[in-house]
Every structure is written in structure tokens, then in C-alpha cells.
Amino acid sequence: MTSDNLVTVTVIGLGAMGRALAGAFLDAGHPTTVWNRSTGKGDDLVARGAVLAASAEEAVRASELTVVCVVDYDASQAVLDPLAEALAGRVLVNLTSDSPERARAAAAWADEHGIAYLDGAVMVPTPLVGGPEALILYAGSRPAFEKYESTLKALAGQAAHLGEDHTLAAVHDLSMLDFFYASISGLVHAFALAREDKVAATALAPYLNAITSILPPIAAGMATAIDEGNYDGEQANLSMMTASVDHLLHMSRDRGLDTGHLEAIKAVADRAIAKGHGADDWASTIEALKG
Template sequence: MTTHTNPATVTVIGLGAMGRALAGAFLDAGHRTTVWNRSPGKGEELVARGAVRAASAEEAVRASELVVVCVVDHEASRQILAPLTDALAGRALVDLTSDTPDRVRASAAWAEAHSLDYLAGAIMVPIEVVGGPEALIFYSGSRSAYDRHEAVLKALGANVPFLGPEHALAAAYDMAMLDFFYGSMAGLVHAFALAGAESIPAAAIAPYLRTIVDILPPIVAGTAVDIDAKRYDGAGANLAMMTAGVDHVLHAAAGRGLDTSHLEAIKAVSDRAVAKGHGADSWASTVEALRG
């Protein structure tokens, strides 16, 4: 945590679990923090720590040079902000609400129509990590807002890359990374279910899954290079062989009465890639089937 000798004025709109974590991180860094939430009864602990509770959204916006929004989605964000364009003028608006790239583009178009300095962001860590050195938060959109407030935004986490002027970039990174996360979590839980169907406790197999986890970093890096280059060398492990492996897991799970829908989806994609002539290529070639 870095405490600033020249604290900024920051407003946080939205006091769900993540919004409270953001406001808490600003307070920890010594910034003068104003908070507001649509429904009452949230943020008492922040006020006890020195935050100012605004009586209205407009009062909250006018209190600070930097306004941070974190609500359920961009529709909710725009509903709150739409009446406040006059109050937002001359301030930096940072929207850390998670949503799809297209919805972020709609918010950016609204902000541009009202000449607002708008920076979109995506928080890539759970609330427990916010404010710490491992926190990763992407930003895209207004470079001027980012440059002016980068030091303040680092109160939320040390890793705050600016991805570019296209506002939806942060959301696009967010969706891609969550795609990987949720797919990985689904695979993990299904693996435990399959082990359990053979009377193997999850805790017994968990240490050995580290073998899979440890080989992922070079696989991630190599697959990224291969997909960008459209080069799918399958000399080490080809798609036809790995598709057969998926089929084995699918039948083992089906034989134990487990849900196999995600395995069927994986096999359907790999089958399409093989049918397109990628049987001798690497697993990275399945991207061609995903692209239709």
C-alpha cells in the first residue's frame, strides 16, 4: 500500500462487494474518498474509516476530480450517470463495471456525445486482492484520464496496464480471460467429479493436478504464437490423437453417469477441426473450427 502525501479526491459509485473493496483501497492509500450507492445500508465500515457518504449521486460526482463507477452492468451504470452529464464535465470518469465489449462501446459513445473524459476498465482479481501488488486491472479509452490519474489508480493495484484508446479493449481482455478461467474451473470440478465416481477423494488427486498446472505457462505462450501465425505444428502431439483422448474421458464420465455436455462440446469442436484437415496439426488448430 502506498500512502500519498498529496491525496486526490475520489468518488466511488456502487458499493457492492467490489465497490467497497475499491473504496477501501483508496482510503488505505490516503485519498479523500466519497461514496454513494443506489440502495441504502451499504458502506458503513467505509464511513467509519473516513469516507464521506454523499446524499445523492450528483453530490458524489461533484465531490471529486476522479469518479469511479462499479455496478452490476453498463445499463445500470448509464442509468445512474445519464442525469449527471453536467456534474461530470471536467472530471475523469472511470467505469470499472464488468460487461461485454459492445456494451462498453455503447457507454463510450454516450460519454463521447457528452464530451466526457471516459476511461473503461476491467478488474481481473477477486476482492481480496484489490489494493495489493498482485492486482491486475486493465484500462482503455481516454489516455489523458489514464495519464492524469495513473498514480491514484495504482491504489487499486500495482498492475494497471493501459491497452489503448479503443474503450472496449479492457472488456475484450476481460471476456477472453474469463473464458479461460470459467472453462478451467469447469474442467477442474468435472475432474474431481470423475475421480469421485471412482471413489478417489478430490484431495487425493489435487496434488497431482499440479503437473497439469505447471505445463500450462509454456503451452499458453506457444499456443498464442501459433494461433497468431496460423502455424499448427502437431509433431509433438497431434489433434487426432488428442481427440481420441477426449473421447476416452467422455466415455469414462458417461459410464459413471456424469454430465458430459462440456466434453461433448470439446469433442465436437475437435472433430470439426479434424474434418477440416487438421488431424495432424496441434490442438491450436481447433481455433479454425471455432471461427467457423
């Protein structure tokens, strides 16, 4: 883009992520207005060329595209509700994390007030915002996304539109975070288990690459198996793998470690086996997650 056709943007919410988003717009040359509910934030952005608006309404009216990123949808709607008239006819991108139900309600509010609405989810930490590998997911108005796709790519090189259903970004976001938090919690427990036997976390970490490197093909294969309902356990079946969970439980209990997550894993696996999936792949445990 040339300086003549750079889109004017507004960022509402100057927490760590909001500041990163505004900074990415500034780095890309977009005229950027910022506003935060509490004072004392945004001076660093102003020093880089942003305009600090005196009010949320002033911020919205300054730009054709507004991005909001606050703690949750209670906070975002508290800011946005009085701005319905100012936002009418403009595009609003909500990068606040919350549930699919809250996304649907926000979309209904936007539609009622004539606001083109995109619900989104930032899938990277703040240091990666603006980079080519960063990923932000969007759902909602396709015309709005297509019009501003190049602008939104200032925030993340990977800007994916998932569909017109406004809940899709939140569904993807929380599903991916489900995997992330379960994974890092398991990692901490693994370090704790090793530490109990005098093995340092830094000694164990290099060997964990043998596990992490096989996760992408496992994810792809498991996704196909689940979508097709075909849980071929020829390579490794659930009964065999559940025995390994038993070993982990015994070792953890012997060392006085919390075993809550392992007991939950074992309970789901046992239910799947009881349903006849003992000879199937671990993916079959999805059939036991609802009891």
C-alpha cells in the first residue's frame, strides 16, 4: 500500500495484546488512533505516531476500521454499547477472547445496529503479533474481511476467515487452548516427576523433542480418524496405552505428586474400553468424553 490508501484504524483496549496490535498497525504505516478505558496507557504508542483519543466515540469516528481487544465480552460490550450510532456503517473487529455464545450475542447486537462485524481470535503471544508466522482467526462478515484483509495482515501474516458463522473463531480458539493448556500442564507434571528422582528439567527437556516432533502427524491422523469414525488400533491400541497411564499413576502417587489429570485421563480411557474400544486407537476416547 502507498501512504494514500493506507486504511485508518482504531484500537480500543491497550492491555499487552492491544498495544501489540496497535504497534503492528503503526509498523505497517496505518494511521492509528488508540483509546483505553483507564488512563495512563498509550504514551509509548503516541511516541511512535498514534493518536490518543479523548473518548471512545472520538476514537471510533476517527477511523473506518475499529479493533477492540479487552479482557472479555462484558468489558467489550460495556465500551461498545454506547457507541452503536458511531459504529453504524463501519467495520468492527472484536479480538476479545470469550465463548461462542458471547460471540453470537455480540454479532446479533452489531447486526441490529448496522455494524459490519468480525469476531476474531489471536492465536499467538504478543511478541509474535505482526509477524509472518502469526495467526489470527476471523469469522463473520466475509465482505468486511475481504475489504480489509490486507490491513488485517499487518497484525498477522496468517489471517484466516473461517466462515460467516460468528462463533467459529471462538470455537477454534477455545479448542486450541484446550490442547495448549492440557499440554503445558502435562509438561510441568513431567518435569515434576523427573525432579522427584533427581533429574533436572533441563536434562529432560532435550529428549522431549522426540515427543513433540511426532505431534503434528499424530494430530493430522487423529483428526481424520475422528471425522471418519475409524479408530484403527493396529499400531498402538487403547488397552496397551492405558497400562502406561497406570505406570504413571503408580509412580506419581509413590512420590506424593498430584494425580488429578492422570486420573481423569484414565477414567475416560476406561470408559472407552468399556464401550468396546480397547483394540482401537487412542482417538476412540472421544466417544467416552460425554460419559
